[in-house]
């Protein structure tokens with residue numbers, strides 16, 4: 001049966017209308033635990049202000065503890081929010097209930113009672129990757145930790161694209177949507193904008209959005225920003241943007257910087273052309289990156305943000321290349337440690353050589 005929500009325009013929903021609009025997910029208990037509203041209230045001390053950890057467009061995120069002691073995050077949808085946000089939340093629940101992967105966010109269950117529709121997630125105590133890269137209050141991530149996080153995220157995204165019966169496109173990959181646990185293992189979250197692709201990826205992998213184009217502009221592939229075409233290659237593009245943030249330790253756009261430095265890609269390009277990349281990257285990484293690793297990393301990062309989707313690699317290739325970059329770093333570190341068994345060491349700043357064909361960045365980015 002066609003979901004009646006799909007044909008609704010974007011408007012805000014009154015409480016009365018909400019119950020008519022909201023279709024119970026009717027997910028079997030085996031796929032998704034069902035919480036009662038009383039259990040949710042107990043977990044958050046009746047939605048106590050102190051339990052709030054953030055607010056999104058849809059409503060409020062709370063940290064809570066379930067009766068078996070599990071620390072969770074609950075997202076309370078507000079009826080004043082637009083109906084498209086309700087649709088996004090249902091979309092997320094529908095996908096996450098059926099997907100299980102160590103690098104995808106874990107949906108523990110949902111509460112559907114009265115006017116409430118509250119998904120319950122595993123709590124990720126390590127925060128968002130964006131916060132760890134350029135937020136306040138965290139120790140800087142080491143280069144190898146960053147690489148491991150990227151490898152994890154690439155595995156999750158590769159699984160999303162190819163691991164299930166139908167390909168799934170995330171549609172909203174950003175460093176804010178990559179959450180870390182205590183061991184710094186990364187999980188992809190926020191599947192509200194996700195779309196099912198074709199049964200077979202090699203056939204028509206293109207999904208055209210009928211609705212408004214949504215997402216964060218700097219992460220959007222040119223074909224998505226301009227024509228609303230969401231494919232697996234749009235996720236690859238967004239992931240490439242994250243790879244640059246990881247290396248440079250800054251957001252893709254930073255209004256606090258002088259104009260010529262605001263756009264991450266303009267800065268990255270200039271540093272490659274002028275041979276000043278080692279000065280442009282995150283200062284915390286100075287001397288920590290082996291040149292052969294940096295070369296591999298930059299090669300794959302630039303190819304991910306290629307102007308043309310067809311020239312971008314598939315996530316499987318991205319994953320393998322990042323694993324190789326990590327291996328090159330491990331090897332170089334082992335060699336340095338053999339020479340300096342108890343000393344601090346710095347890797348050389350060898351020139352970077354990237355094929356000019358790989359660097360074809362959209363003018364939208366710079």
Ligand SMILES: Nc1ncnc2c1ncn2[C@@H]1O[C@H](COP(=O)(O)OP(=O)(O)OP(=O)(O)O)[C@@H](O)[C@H]1O
Nearest residue numbers: 053054055056057058061073121122123124125128
């Ligand atoms: N599972 C989780 N574990 C720990 N923190 C989380 C979890 N999910 C979300 N958060 C944090 O809660 C805050 C709100 O997140 P949420 O996903 O609700 O909105 P957002 O991503 O900030 O915005 P939007 O979803 O509207 O783009 C963010 O700081 C996010 O890092």
